[in-house]
Amino acid sequence: MPVITYREALNQAMEEEMRRDPNVLLMGEEVGQFNGAYKVSEGLLDKFGPERVIDTPISEAGFIGAGIGASMLGVRPIMELMFWSFYSVAFDQILNNAANVRYMSGGQINCPIVIRGPANGGTNVGATHSHTPENVCANHPGVKVVVPCTAYDAKGLLKSAIRDNDPVMFMENTILYNDRMEVPEEEYLIPLGKADVKRVGKDLSIIAHGRSVIHSLKVAEILQEKYNISAEVVDLRSIRPLDEETILASVRKTHRVLLVEENKPFCGVDAQIAYIIQDKAFDDLDAPIKRVSSIDAPQIYCPPLEKEQMPNPDRILKAALALMK
Amino acid sequence: MPVVSPFVTAAINSGLSKDAKIALYRELMRIRRFEERSLRAYQAGKIGGFLHLYIGQEAVAVGCCSVMGKDDHVITAYRDHGHAMAVGMDTKALMAEVFGKVTGCSKGKGGSMHYFAPEKNYWGGHGIVGGQIPLGAGLAFGLKYLKRKGAAMAFMGDGAVNQGAVHEAFNLAALWNLPVVFVIENNRYSMGTSQSRSSAGTSLAQRAAGYSMAWDVCNGHDLYEVREKADKYLTIAREQHKPAVLEIDTYRYRGHSVADPDKTYRSKAEIEEYQKTKDPINIFQASLLAEKVLTQEIIEKIDQEARAEADLAAEFAEASPYPTVEDITKDIYWEEDNLDKKVSQGRIIFD
């Protein structure tokens, strides 16, 4: 199997889907001539031309709104946000228009649009550029939210997102763009709403999404080697739809839960997960559910402190050990 | 262009003393050397995140800020080091900020894009393209509302004019007669996109006409001209509560940020042409030599001092401590930082 980066996986997914369906196009700032601010769209302009790989001005409300409008007519735009953080400029378009138009029209209209780009902290770009809005988006019925953490998942999920007939918010991570792994050559799709047990264990369920999964896997290894604790790591992959079954199955097996996410804690995704677990698996719990999220403050610039602010292996390990006491 | 700018005789410039001219030259030099020093610090791994250098554009910030009145105010985007120095911020605190140190102007919390000094009428340093422009209109609104005699200057790049927020601010400023000068620093590119690939029409400033707002263009390589035009519109704003859009032609020599490979959208020859023929420091230096204000000796001395100041700032930054983990949750709410005056109840920071 070829080994490719997370970035290449996304690039392949877009290329394959653009070849498959002439209605799929890519639009965003610097996606064409510049080959993408993070080079995710590298080469696509050459392959598909400026009609389908469209550079936009810095007008997020305008071009995201235009993409949503076009999607109502059956165009299938992939919209790149240079950073997901800039979604707030287009908030009304995404979370009023795309999220609601189907409902308000009594089901007559749908928006087959994908809005994708990096949504992460950890690169010292400060408070305005480090938002992780999966919780905010998922709070709006009408949009779907996907957060892949490996190249394999990124490719299979992006292809599904592009084929999806609803608006899909696809959140990547700049720190993962260079991560490599084997990805099959033959075509595959990963359905939205399917979590992935990335490590099987029996003593503790660590439930995470995004880069927190990668940290959690490291911690699971340490727990095994140093403490003889067998941790299961569940990667949500998709926030909405959400794979409740896989979450609950894991909880019923291990009886202890640590939730890890990069969101700020208040109304983070894991607040909903914790609710679901206590609601549906209360009797299976041997200990209160614990969380590790980002420290509750706007994202700090200071490089060594940003590491501390975010979930990191040290913080996750500490929380896991406390939970196992 | 003649060696001495025709704008040297403009009222705002004709009264400048020899020393005042030398001081302006020194400002340009200090910014250039500070930026070069911060680039070296970035390359040495001392700085995280983005670093958007102002090299090539110095005459814009220095020219505009040098004509500010006592109660005139500045707000700008993320390419903010030049403006910060032009309003008189201390380079030690600026360098410490990009190093992420607690001695930085924002205590290491904001980084390169987020310099602030309200006591110097400097309201940042903003990372979202165009996001600062309504704030600039709001500073002007505040001045007028509080019956203070002053104006705001809101700086943006050529790419920012395509943000809706900018146009909403233009309309408000014109509709409400706000004392604000919107300054477009047109360095021809927004990241890798040239003006013609991002902006309809031929003139950015002319968009003001749609709001019946005054507009003008300016050669940003000529410090004298920048001073003349900025003073003209600041004065009108201050005296008559009339806004304006001033588009200043300039150029950045470095990539959009230090991370920009700068390979796809312009030629090396283009950059070199600007450096050779339009460098704002060279142009001002040549003028001051012709005016017999500067000598080689003074030029050399100013350069040495500017380098020494930048080095000192870097040493200060290096020696300073980082903030602590406890600091992460400070400076979020006024009320939490002023517990003696706290009236709200309930928990506000969570885990």
Ligand SMILES: Cc1ncc(C[n+]2csc(CCOP(=O)(O)OP(=O)(O)O)c2C)c(N)n1
């Ligand atoms: C809303 C928003 N969209 C995109 C970006 C990413 N971005 C940062 S600077 C920039 C280019 C801006 O160019 P311009 O306004 O010409 O200013 P310059 O960098 O040339 O000073 C872009 C696209 C951002 N920071 N904010």
Ligand SMILES: [Mg+2]
């Ligand atoms: Mg520009």
